[in-house]
Amino acid sequence: MWQQIGAPSVLFCVFQPFYETNWIHWHHLPQVRCAAVMALISLDDLEGLDDEQLDDDITDNVEPMGDEDGLLSHWQAVASTHQVSVPAEMTGPIQEMTRNRQQREPLPFVLIARHEKMGEVLYEERRYPAGFWVSARRGEDLYEQSISLAFMKLMRFICKENSAGRYLGMTIPVVSSVQVMEDGETFEKSVETAFFLPSEFQSSAPRSLDPDISVTYREPIRVIARTFYGTTTEQTVGWQIRVLRELLDPGDPSVHGDRYMVAVYDNPGAPQRRNEIWFIRREQ
Secondary structure, eight states, X not given: OOBOOOOOSOOSSOSSSTTSSOOOOGGGHHHHHHHTTOOOOSGGGGTTTTTOOOOHHHHTTOOOSSSHHHHHHHHHHHHHTTTOOOOGGGHHHHHHHHHTTTOOEEOOBEEXXXXXXXXXXXXXXXXXXXXXXEEEEEOOSSHHHHHHHHHHHHHHHHBTOBTTOSBOOOEEOEEEEXXXXXXXXXXXXXXXXXXXXXXXXXXXXXXXXXXTEEEEEEOOEEEEEEEEESXXXXXXXXXXXXXXXXXXXXXXXXXXXXXXXXXXXXXXXXXXXXXXXXXXXXXX
């Protein structure tokens, strides 16, 4: 059966107001340390605009979020933490996606195996279906800049800049693919950010009006997924890669050793948002 991702009821640091729980596992500490100073522009920045505040370093400059100027100011303030500029023409897509933020479709998957230790889920193995994905690629100085700018392009595609001429909706998670250099640590500058087209459009995928956006059919993918909480920077993602690598057989030839995926589910305005690191199984 297909299994949908739901919000868990008990977490190490639930993605609610900062640190409503004090149970923080040791391997989440790097995210906790940097959570108060980093945020990320993506679909997740829409979910709590009306009732969440930004981190302490930008809260004082945030305008009310109930109007057009307030929404744009919020995005610009968050983007400034990554030296990313949000142009005024993004106002329309930001408003459109804010209005529809409760209508995200979970990406289904088949659960193959779950590995636990003392009641804690260490990682899961899953199979995601074949289908059409929409992607954009950027190669900025920072990983966070690349995925922020790529997602702004995807937003415009979702909000009518497509051959269907209508709002398309979207699925979660949004997934970024990273390639690691020969040293096994440093990320390649080029990062692809993508989302799975909603089921309504899988039989007839809209075309993009932007040559920088690709709409491609991809075969099923099998991944090893481990959940973590907080921000998704090159530092925190690299840490999570090392943590999951230590849990697996380092000599397993069926797992790619230089390609990884980062799945993002929740609002980056919440310091403890939910993410996953995915290791990719090679095709059999």
